Amino acid sequence: MQLFDSTALPSFATIHPAEMGPLVEAQLTFNRQKLAQLLAEPMTSVDVFLGALEEMEDALNQLWSPIQHLHSVMQSEDWRTTYNTLLPLITEYHTERSQNEMLFKAVLAIADRNDFTTCSQTQKKIIEYAIRDFKLAGIHLSPDKKMRMGALRQQLNQWTTKFSENLLDATEAFVLPVTAETMLCGLPAQTIQLAKAHAESRGLSGWALTLDYPVYSTAMKFLEDRSLRFALYVAYVTRASDQSASHRELDNSEVMAHILKVRHEIATLVGFKNYAEYSLATKMAKTPQEVLGFLRDLLVRSHALAEKEYLALQREAACDGIMQIEPWDVPYYSEKLQAKTFHITQEALRPYFPIHHVLQGLFMVANQLYGVTIAHEPNVPTWHEDVRFYVIYDETAHLRGGFYIDLYARTQKREGAWMDECRARKHILHPLQHPVAYLTCNFMPPVGKTPALLTHDDVLTLFHEFGHCLHHLLTVIDYPSVAGINGVLWDAVEFPSQFMENYVWEEDSLKQFAAHYQTDVPLPHDLYSNLIATKNFQTGLQMVRQLELALFDFRLHFEYDSTKQDFIQNILNDVRSQTAVMPVPAFNRFQHSFAHIFAGGYAAGYYSYKWAEVLSADAYGLFKEKGLFDHATGQSLMKNVLEVGGTRDPMEAFVAFRGRKPTVDALLEQSGMIEGVTQ
Ligand SMILES: [Zn+2]
Secondary structure, three states: OOOOOOOHHOOOOOOOOHHHHHHHHHHHHHHHHHHHHHOOOOOOOOOHHHHHHHHHHHHHHHHHHHHHHHHHHHHHHHHHHHHHHHHHHHHHHHHHHHHOOOHHHHHHHHHHOOOHHOOOHEEEEEEHHHHHHHHHHOOOOHHHHHHHHHHHHHHHHHHHHHHHHHHHHHHHOOEEEEEEEHHHHHOOHHHHHHHHHHHHHOOOOOOEEEOOOHHHHHHHHHHHOOOHHHHHHHHHHOOOOOOOOOOOOHHHHHHHHHHHHHHHHHHHHOOEEEEEEHOOOEEEOHHHHHHHHHHHHHHHHHHHHHHHHHHHHHHHOOOOOOOOOOOOHHHHHHHHHHHHHHHHHHHHHHHOHHHHHHHHHHHHHHHHOOEEEEEOOOOOOOOOOOEEEEEOOOOOOEEEEEEEEEEEEEOOOOOOOOEEEOOOOEEOOOOOOOOEEEEEEEEEOOOEEOOOOEOOHHHHHHHHHHHHHEEEEEEEEHHHHHHHOOOOHHOOOOOOHHHHHHHHHHHHHOOOOOEEEOOEEEEHHHHHHHHHHHHOOOOOHHHHHHHHHHHHHHHHHHHOOOOOHHHHHHHHHHHHHHHHOOOOOOOOHHHOOHHHHOOOOOOOOOOOHHHHHHHHOOOHHHHHOOOOOOHHHHHHHHHHHHHHOOOOOOOHHHHHHHHHOOOHHHHHHOOOOOOOOOO
8 A cells, every 4th residue: 555655745743934935935936937938938748838837836835725724723923924924925926827928828829739639638628727717817908907906816815814814803802701600501511611611721710601613502502591692692693893892993894895896896807797797707507697596496495494494493482481582592492492303402412423433434434435445644743733634545545645634623723614725636747646635623622531522513514524525635637726626616516525414314324433432332223213303404494594695695796886885784684585584683793704705715606505415415316226335326426526626517527427417306305395206
């Protein structure tokens, strides 16, 4: 078995922010010189030309990727400064390259060369995407408009970074001290311990409730004290906003207005009517009307169910004498209702999902599906003692790649869960470079001697992110720009990840790893049945919430109008008037923490989750027919989807796998909104 060459990985144990500036600057100078040299000489072959371009971009990415990553997960003042100093230099370089007319002409000329016909599908895709991206960057614009585009890109990066920094600071600034344990009634012991640890680390006596997700989400589900839940809810939904009780300097209101304005100008500069149309240039969906029609159709199909579920929740709250259920009651009574209906709670399941069992189970499922084997590599340096590095082999024992797992919430770490690229697969001029990914979550950490115990929701999140990892690592494409998740049309990116979620709802899969952390006793059969029965609990409410976010995001970018007062809030209010099944308080500023669209890559693209879910649900249908771990079906999904990176049209790849185009029925059936036709 080939060993992983860890010497080529970023030296996370010793990496220092101050060292990175000169390295990045030197690489930028090198790339500029190399590009000028490449363009000055006659092109010897497409292989050499594209290879050289890919090599230089990859070298820069390998320096920039760990900086970006550490800025997300270890955001000390030093890393923040380094990141913010280097970001404009990186942006300037990318703008310059994307507007380089000599490079554009050279790429266009490739199609007229004699050796073009011998180009691989991968090379043709790189050329097609390059021409598309030159146009999106304004290659045809006059020099002054090109300069304007460069300035706008700089501004956009600065504002989106500011958005996420404000959000992180506002989240960490809030603390709710609790002096009597009786006030924490209802809260699981593990969370109480964590609240104690949070108080101690802040020099407080007693307990501290915070907005870090493991504490916040558990508190909202279990805290019996309604006033404490209210206080937490208010703090959470007003983070980084004009409604926040403190730290008004972290208000994202203006930042968001700038982001929308800049995006709109970028889109109109290159001839689009709005940023939604610009965004669709790199997606499967063709027109805004197609996206809006898709979302509105799902809304019509799910709204009545959501209303029914809301009434059931209202009835549950009424048993406690609450005549009008409020948003800060929803998780609490949902948990109660779920416990009453299915005799199960997320907390009761935690002991059966200790992290070591879950990881083992996840790797087993990946093995049964795709034949891959995953092994811990203990000697790879990481940025934190909790982080582990693993390598992945295929069924012929060939090394395919490696990944870091950083599982627990801590201070200075961005919230949420995500997969990101450390480096992409590359096999051009030098020996094969294996791809490497970062898998990041924010689970409740181990407390005292108790290992980290996950909820079933956490398990689902881990499977989801690991699906992205497999997509990035199992690729066989040799050029980094279209290997793994790179170059994949964005609304297809969530296909492999959401596909993996299916396996946390199957007894055949769960029974391989759900076992009590103290006794190793497997999850009892009746608990399985109860857990699986919860799959469609409040599925209407969840669907409607996702549609609300997707419609809000899309309309925000589609209907943007800088002359309209309170544009963002008004769009949100209007969307809610069609989607919401319960009133939302006027002080709610959820949008000020909607990092997916204001700081991440989902602008006018949040609909991608639902879009790709149609693909993943329908793909899973084939496994339901052939067998959950059917070898041939697993290999077919791997070959047609996971291995091809951005080199194949996602619809064509889906049809090759499924034998037909996707239909929305599988998603509706999976969500319990229509009866299944299969037995
Ligand atoms: Zn995802």
